[in-house]
Amino acid sequence: MNEKEKLEIIAESVEMETEELSKEMVLEDLENWDSVAVLTIIAAISDRLGRYPSAQDILAFRTVGDLMNYMD
Amino acid sequence: MDFHFQNKQITGVLSILPETEYRMEDEVIDPNDSKVKRLQKVIGYGSRRRVKGNTCMSDLLLYGLRHLISSQQLNPDDIGAIIVSTLCEDYLLPSLGCILQGELGLENDVYCMDTPQACAGYVTGLIHAFLLLDHMPNKKVIVCTGEILNRKSDPNEAKYEHPSFGGDIANITIVENCHSSRDIYANYFTDGSRRNALIIEDGGFRNPMTAEKLKMQTNNLPCMGVSMDGSGVFNFVQKEVPPSIFELSKQAGVTVDDIDWFLFHQPNKFMLQKLAGALGVPFRKVPMKLTETLGNSDSGTIPAIMTTEAADSLLSHNNLCCLSGFGGGLTWTSIIMDIGNLDFCECITSDL
Numbered sequence: 175m176n177e178k179e180k181l182e183i184i185a186e187s188v189e190m191e192t193e194e195l196s197k198e199m200v201l202e203d204l205e206n207w208d209s210v211a212v213l214t215i216i217a218a219i220s221d222r223l224g225r226y227p228s229a230q231d232i233l234a235f236r237t238v239g240d241l242m243n244y245m246d
Numbered sequence: 247m248d249f250h251f252q253n254k255q256i257t258g259v260l261s262i263l264p265e266t267e268y269r270m271e272d273e274v275i276d277p278n279d280s281k282v283k284r285l286q287k288v289i290g291y292g293s294r295r296r297v298k299g300n301t302c303m304s305d306l307l308l309y310g311l312r313h314l315i316s317s318q319q320l321n322p323d324d325i326g327a328i329i330v331s332t333l334c335e336d337y338l339l340p341s342l343g344c345i346l347q348g349e350l351g352l353e354n355d356v357y358c359m360d361t362p363q364a365c366a367g368y369v370t371g372l373i374h375a376f377l378l379l380d381h382m383p384n385k386k387v388i389v390c391t392g393e394i395l396n397r398k399s400d401p402n403e404a405k406y407e408h409p410s411f412g413g414d415i416a417n418i419t420i421v422e423n424c425h426s427s428r429d430i431y432a433n434y435f436t437d438g439s440r441r442n443a444l445i446i447e448d449g450g451f452r453n454p455m456t457a458e459k460l461k462m463q464t465n466n467l468p469c470m471g472v473s474m475d476g477s478g479v480f481n482f483v484q485k486e487v488p489p490s491i492f493e494l495s496k497q498a499g500v501t502v503d504d505i506d507w508f509l510f511h512q513p514n515k516f517m518l519q520k521l522a523g524a525l526g527v528p529f530r531k532v533p534m535k536l537t538e539t540l541g542n543s544d545s546g547t548i549p550a551i552m553t554t555e556a557a558d559s560l561l562s563h564n565n566l567c568c569l570s571g572f573g574g575g576l577t578w579t580s581i582i583m584d585i586g587n588l589d590f591c592e593c594i595t596s597d598l
Binding site: 189205206208209210212213214216217220221226227228229232 | 280281284285288475476477478480481484485516520523524
């Protein structure tokens, strides 16, 4: 996945535009960073990368950039 | 475990609904809360049915069985076995199958067995029925499923932060011997090491129910305290179910493209869309509206989609169907079989 695709997945999960997100942003500070967002991220990763992270795995990431690095 | 059956068929499916209907908005503290709205969009929460405060599973099932008998769609003398799969037993002892046998005044040699298999309960119930039919050539097996986990003594007493997934329903399926051109294939898997992903912790002998726990459940945890690791269950379904269906298709000598209906357990719209995607099948072949109309009723979901979304098709002509139940255990089990030209496939509303 390229950077744009990763950002699109995260933006969609929290119902934001990609332009509104930056790598430095703290995930917990995003208004819609909740169980639905985490599940949406897990679904995208399992679909695109064939990996099955737990909610705890995803919640352990601090920033948007940290999560993007995991989506390699 | 793999199964191969010959000359067995489903001949009728009946769903029995409680008359009380309510909407998701009626059970949450703040229906306009953004998290509730987001959950509704993904899960597909909508309307549900709830039994009255003193209604038990046997009441719903007997309502349906008496309806079938009085309308001459079922002759009680033809019943050879009753298989019941529900988490909502009337009592710890005796089992529901025995209660139904006694209330209907059936012969003493009717085989009665309860198999509480939660979301896999309909498929395992059918597998049991197929196994039994080899021993009763001239009899029928009645498979009873459903749940009443939404029952409340006072529906207004507590509201939740998030809506519950449940919905109350009972179903009766008639299974019998026949001369069929297509064989039935089934498989069954379980992984008890992941059992905590879906669990009702209180009320058994490990953690006996107390007044305090019951109050906490009523106020905080809908559906009798069902506790779920949402992402764990999602990953389990995505990882285990598609390969098991591909393998079953191979055994049945068909491809997923040959299958007319994927009659899956109905956890929520999101999971079903992802499952359809993983199988590479179009959404139109995978009914997924049940969580919006009747909710997730565990063992009751697959027959409920048969009597609603798929009813016209199952009544009018033969369909190659893939049934799959997955959930508590964790257990996943599927069947590929022909279903169609049913004698009845309907949903009735009771006063219960």
